[in-house]
Amino acid sequence: MATIKATCPMCGDVDLAPRQVHVRVVEAIEECDSRRTYSFDCPVCRDQITKSADSEVVRLLTSAGVRIERVPVPAEARESHTGAPIGYDDLLDLVLFLETHDLLAADMASAGGR
Ligand SMILES: [Zn+2]
Incomplete structure (x- = not known):
């Protein structure tokens, strides 16, 4: 050894x-x-x-x-990505989308979640 x-x-x-x-x-x-x-x-x-x-x-x-x-x-770190990085405008668009499309709450309600 x-x-x-x-x-x-x-x-x-x-x-x-x-x-x-x-x-x-x-x-x-x-x-x-x-x-x-x-x-x-x-x-x-x-x-x-x-x-x-x-x-x-x-x-x-x-x-x-x-x-x-x-x-x-x-x-994921080794994946190639195209397009511009996510910016503040993209996040704001997501927030606005989520305000009118509450899919997560609907899914939780149908699954009996709290
Ligand atoms: Zn020592």
């Missing part, structure tokens, strides 16, 4: 097993904007240490057997 050397700010270098290290990648639309961190509980002082990592550190840790947690980008 691989031994991973990490540095605790209080205790200095410590040796860890892959199962003691946690890698987390919060994906962004652009891969270069993804946030990568690794964390571990220091075996000496028991503090949880979290440090940022670049893609090379993530690659090395995963090749040593550390499991990676990926937090994906919602699919």
Whole structure:
């Protein structure tokens, strides 16, 4: 089993097993904007240490057997959109529409809602 050397700010270098290290990648639309961190509980002082990592550190840790947690980008963020962004006028139109078309209240009433 691989031994991973990490540095605790209080205790200095410590040796860890892959199962003691946690890698987390919060994906962004652009891969270069993804946030990568690794964390571990220091075996000496028991503090949880979290440090940022670049893609090379993530690659090395995963090749040593550390499991990676990926937090994906919602699919909606990757959709292509056309047209102008929603503006105040669009919101006002929606409010005016809802004032004359109370479909939600009608649906709730027919479903026995409160
Ligand atoms: Zn420590």
